[in-house]
Amino acid sequence: xxxxxxxxxxxxxxxxxxxxxxxxxxxxxxxxxxxxxxxxxxxxxxxxxxxxxxxxxxxxxxxxxxxxxxxxxxxxxxxxxxxxxxxxxxxxxxxxxxxxxxxxxxxxxxxxxxxxxxxxxxxxxxxxxxxxxxxxxxxxxxxxxxxxxxxxxxxxxxxxxxxxxxxxxxxxxxxxxxxxxxxxxxxxxxxxxxxxxxxxxxxxxxxxxxxxxxxxxxxxxxxxxxxxxxxxxxxxxxxxxxxxxxxxxxxxxxxxxxxxxxxxxxxxxxxxxxxxxxxxxxxxxxxxxxxxxxxxxxxxxxxxxxxxxxxxxxxxxxxxxxxxxxxxxxxxxxxxxxxxxxxxxxxxxxxxxxxxxxxxxxxxxxxxxxxxxxxxxxxxxxxxxxxxxxxxxxxxxxx
Numbered sequence: 001x002x003x004x005x006x007x008x009x010x011x012x013x014x015x016x017x018x019x020x021x022x023x024x025x026x027x028x029x030x031x032x033x034x035x036x037x038x039x040x041x042x043x044x045x046x047x048x049x050x051x052x053x054x055x056x057x058x059x060x061x062x063x064x065x066x067x068x069x070x071x072x073x074x075x076x077x078x079x080x081x082x083x084x085x086x087x088x089x090x091x092x093x094x095x096x097x098x099x100x101x102x103x104x105x106x107x108x109x110x111x112x113x114x115x116x117x118x119x120x121x122x123x124x125x126x127x128x129x130x131x132x133x134x135x136x137x138x139x140x141x142x143x144x145x146x147x148x149x150x151x152x153x154x155x156x157x158x159x160x161x162x163x164x165x166x167x168x169x170x171x172x173x174x175x176x177x178x179x180x181x182x183x184x185x186x187x188x189x190x191x192x193x194x195x196x197x198x199x200x201x202x203x204x205x206x207x208x209x210x211x212x213x214x215x216x217x218x219x220x221x222x223x224x225x226x227x228x229x230x231x232x233x234x235x236x237x238x239x240x241x242x243x244x245x246x247x248x249x250x251x252x253x254x255x256x257x258x259x260x261x262x263x264x265x266x267x268x269x270x271x272x273x274x275x276x277x278x279x280x281x282x283x284x285x286x287x288x289x290x291x292x293x294x295x296x297x298x299x300x301x302x303x304x305x306x307x308x309x310x311x312x313x314x315x316x317x318x319x320x321x322x323x324x325x326x327x328x329x330x331x332x333x334x335x336x337x338x339x340x341x342x343x344x345x346x347x348x349x350x351x352x353x354x355x356x357x358x359x360x361x362x363x364x365x366x367x368x369x370x371x372x373x374x375x376x377x378x379x380x381x382x383x384x385x386x387x388x389x390x391x392x393x394x395x396x397x398x399x
Contacts, residue, residue: 089114090159097229100162100200101208105294108200108209112294115196118152127360135316135388138360139308149362153199165190165205166198173314182310191218191269193286193301194365204236214293219399220252220267223293251291264328264342265399266291266373274383274393280307281388287323287381287395289374298323298348298374300381300395301365306388314362315387321366322355322382324348325397328372340372355382 089111094101102108130141141147148154150170157164172187192198192205201207205216213224213232217239224231226247235242242248252267269288276282284303290296300323305312326345330338348368356366374397381395 089118089156093160095160095162096208097232098163099202099206099208099213100160102200102210104210108207108294111200112196115153115156115199119150119195122152123149123361135306135360138316139313150195153195157199163203164199165192165201165203166195168203169198177311177313179311184311186312189271189284189286189303191271192216193269193271193303194290194299197292206232209293217252218269219265220250220291221293223249223251225249264340264373264375265289266296268374268397268399270395270397270399272395274391276387276389276391278389281305281385281391282307282312283383283385283387283391283393285381285383285393285395287379287397289327289370289379289397291373295369296371297367297369298325298327298379299365299367300383301363302383302385303363304361304385304387316360316362317388318357318359318386319361319364320355320357320382320384321364322349322351322353323366323368323379324351324353324382325374325380326378327370327374330372338371342373342375345375345378346372351380351382 092103092107093111102111126147127138130138133141150166153164153166157167169187169190176184176187190198192201201216207214208227211225211227213227213229215222215224215232215235222235222239222242224235224247228247231245231247235245235248242250252265266289269286269290271284271286271288274283274285282305284305286301287299289298300321302319302321304315304317304319306315307313326347329341329344329346331341332338348370354366354368356364358364376398377396379397381397382392383395384390384392
């Protein structure tokens with residue numbers, strides 16, 4: 001029992017053995033003047049004790065070295081993640097009524113850019129420690145050192161004591177992976193799939209920018225222009241109230257209560273799963289057009305999975321995404337403003353045009369920033385992942 005306690009605290013164990021050896025050596029030197037006493041002490045037994053002490057020392061050093069090797073990999077990455085995010089991102093952001101509050105849209109843009117950059121730096125640092133490893137090997141390494149992909153996002157959220165949409169979605173995934181129930185249902189994907197965006201939204205898909213509150217839905221968002229929290233609480237309970245509130249602006253087809261037909265839209269998303277015929281590899285794909293208060297883009301995204309112990313687990317591999325197709329032209333009005341011309345399409349990318357790819361990643365995406373809206377069937381996605389064999393899927397945004 002004592003040895004087990006000491007091994008748990010390896011440093012104390014080493015020092016104890018060290019002093020034990022010194023004591024034995026001093027005892028031998030002190031007794032050299034009296035050969036009879038030396039014989040009484042039985043030199044052979046003492047030598048055995050010394051050798052045992054040295055062996056225990058080497059074992060202790062080995063334990064520390066092995067433990068340190070594993071911890072160094074994870075701790076070094078986590079420290080770098082902490083420094084890269086906390087020093088540059090959390091400053092200037094506050095929490096109001098459970099929502100993050102930003103000064104303006106530029107503040108949101110810079111925060112998202114820093115979060116995305118810090119995440120990639122964290123990933124690159126991990127991969128640099130283990131070059132040339134396969135996806136299966138990297139999966140084993142992650143488990144052995146408790147590597148956290150989302151350390152940078154967690155550091156940002158924890159610094160603000162903020163519960164994000166990202167953390168809730170990720171916790172659902174972890175609960176699924178760690179469940180002993182092989183038939184446990186796989187979590188459904190969220191319509192906001194960008195990790196950085198999920199990190200700044202609360203569990204109700206809300207954020208404050210300047211004095212306004214923004215609440216996001218699958219097909220648009222509501223803006224409470226005066227930031228009235230009581231209005232937000234009412235809308236949470238019944239979003240159909242928004243259409244009759246003077247302090248609420250509506251962007252997109254938020255729900256069927258607006259009685260809009262599917263036409264030219266700026267906030268639509270479609271996603272599903274494609275499973276390889278062998279039943280062991282899967283791509284979760286998304287394609288859409290996203291209109292946020294701070295930007296607008298079309299996007300194709302992929303997330304890679306393999307069957308592991310009966311569960312669908314995220315997997316690192318080469319991933320390629322391409323979003324392509326058409327958006328609407330625009331008409332310039334007399335006052336100089338622009339409005340969408342939904343009868344005239346403009347091609348923003350072709351089926352063989354630009355794409356974005358990355359090696360050894362669990363998920364990836366391709367964005368193209370656009371000015372106007374799109375119609376059903378105009379935006380398409382290409383998704384390819386090398387999950388030990390190539391898996392590809394072609395998606396189309398329909399609504």
